[in-house]
Amino acid sequence: MKTTILGLCAVWTAGCAWAADPARLALDLDAERQREAAAIEFRRLALADGNAENAARWFWLAAYEYAQAQQWELSNQMLDRVEDAAPLSLSAPVAWRRAENAMQEKDWTAATFHFDSLRLKADADEMREFAARGSAAARLRGKDVAGARQALEDAPGDLGPAHAAIDRYAGRRDKKPWVGGVLGIVPGLGYVYSGEYANAARSLILNSLFIWGMAETAEDDEWGVFAVLTFAEFTWYSGSIYGGIDSAQRHNQRRLDAAAGDIRGEKKLRPDLAQVPLFTLKFEF
Amino acid sequence: MSVLRAAAQKIPGLAPGIFFFALMLDAAAGSALDLAVDLFGEGQWAAARTESLRARAEASGPEVDRARLLADVSALRMGSGREEAKSGLLALWRSESTDLEIRCMAAYEWGRADGADGGTNAPSALEFAYLQTRDTPLFWRAGCSLYFCLKADRKLHREKPVVWQSLQSCRDAWPPEVWRECTPSKKGVSMAALPGQWVVAFYRAQIGPAIGSRCDLLPSCSEYFLQASRAHGLLGVPLMADRFVREPSVVSARERPVTMPDGRIRYADPVSDHDFWMKGKGK
Structure with missing residues (x-):
């Protein structure tokens, strides 16, 4: 009898924990680097969440996981759904993810646009610097050296090494x-x-x-x-x-x-998943 | 039989998701199948099948049949469990208690699969879908598929004069995209890629098993040659020669290591790294 009661308590506790943390499976899959499976779990949570802002956050997390799985097109589709679910609520994270996806897809014009957009939407100098660096890198990849220099103008932070990199690149010629x-x-x-x-x-x-x-x-x-x-x-x-x-x-x-x-430098942006669906973007070195 | 097989080859492909979106639109909002439908529309067959099976376990009423249909069609697209998926679709088609639109969809998909396998019942399944459905896109596609089937088989064509006449009168209404989907595709290996395929097939059958796996790059050299010849025809030859010359340098640089399932480390060197600059490859 005692064993049965203890067993029931254990099942109840596990059930409560599951109810309290519905994203556990998705986070575990993310930790195991099963990115596509994690993305599907986040999508499931998005579809089940009645709160539009939370649904948008789940979709953003799915977009992030798809990007980690190098599924750029699916990632962009999820970002479309973020904007459908709650327009403007996650504009900076969406701009960042779209910019990175465009970089991976070698669409330099789109990447430049989204990094510039991120720079306008960012509320911290660190993020503005990151966006300016991204925009300069995208322009340089599009062979627009002057545009790359321009993207770094008036940006906050120590951009000396970035300017030096552009000068080094422009100072030498490509092989024919x-x-x-x-x-x-x-x-x-x-x-x-x-x-x-x-x-x-x-x-x-x-x-x-x-x-x-x-x-x-x-x-x-x-x-x-x-x-x-x-x-x-x-x-x-x-x-x-x-x-x-x-x-x-x-x-x-x-x-x-x-x-x-x-x-672009050493800084990398990553979402902090400790309190999903709420997340913040953090810099890593 | 050969005539039927020829007819079967002309049964069109289907753009993923087109029908299912229409079919599922009337499903209740917040349906357990929403995610499966989305995944199907994105061409993620394995994930769509898993989600459909999950939804099937949780669903009740007509939703169960939708989930069965989606699971079976996803399995067909995946190419695994084909026979099981076909028997599932056949059962759905034949089940009179199932919703008529689902039966039509099952008949259409079963007809395509059976035709591709050289079966003899594809025309009757397509005819069922064509005559019974009230869903316009399915009506067009089932009609177009049936049209190609009957056109390739004169005997069948004579046996079904009314249907043939109906198809003839309907065909002007089929939109261009339906024709594009349904026109028999002539996808195959280009002539220029054939020598490369022969060389690789010979190597894999006669030489590879004797000397074992020796390539330290990913994809392996034979796979690289195959991909290069498929993409660029005879230009695959210099691409391969360049790779042989570069191989020791790539291995010694130890950039982009990939751990294989057997624990061996290989170094990524895809074709895309060496043809990105060719016309239409890079942006």
């Missing part, structure tokens, strides 16, 4: 992919143009070996082997030309990534 391709006609030279010396050496060795093999087999009238080696050499040779172009593109991309990373 067509030059890399032309140089790639000489096996390995395309890679050298972009500073990839190890790749250049491998390309040169492989091409030399196969060309030597072709010459030897032709000399010995072994036309079957010659045909096989010619096909393989065609592969390596076309790879050298393509590699010349692609390595220049990679070089430019790395340069841009480094500059954009320096502009």
